[in-house]
Amino acid sequence: MPERVETTDPEGVDYGWVMQTTFVLTIVVGAPVVAALSAFVTLSTWGERAEFAVRVGAVVWLCIGVPVYAYARSHSETSR
Template sequence: MQTTFVLTIVVGAPVVAALSLFAPPLETWGQRAEFAVRVGALVWLCTATGVYLYARRTESGVETEEADAAEAEAEA
């Protein structure tokens, strides 16, 4: 959860800033906030999915290594 939060801030802030350069003029603070929330939600979704897939892959690898070690120990 902390990884998702930190990555979203580190990646999201520059993405929102960069995309705001190419967005139509945002006249009011409400429009600016709405733009940041919409882009931020997309960044969060992508980051959370990436972190989940990474954790799932890493956890699967650890379980496989532990099973291999236990199997080798049982054979010895």
């Protein structure tokens, strides 16, 4: 059996893990947040709905991405 090629040994922050975790958490947290907030706003066209979802999703992504990065950074420094 040949050795696996896709192995990695990151030094410092594992940005792949940060991106994957941020993506999953943004979907899990963001979908209910967008749905809940859209109940209080009148959105008559599909364009308005999409724009609303993108704007709220961007805020959710930022609010999740920064703490995930901070968590990964703090744990990469403690493992040294």
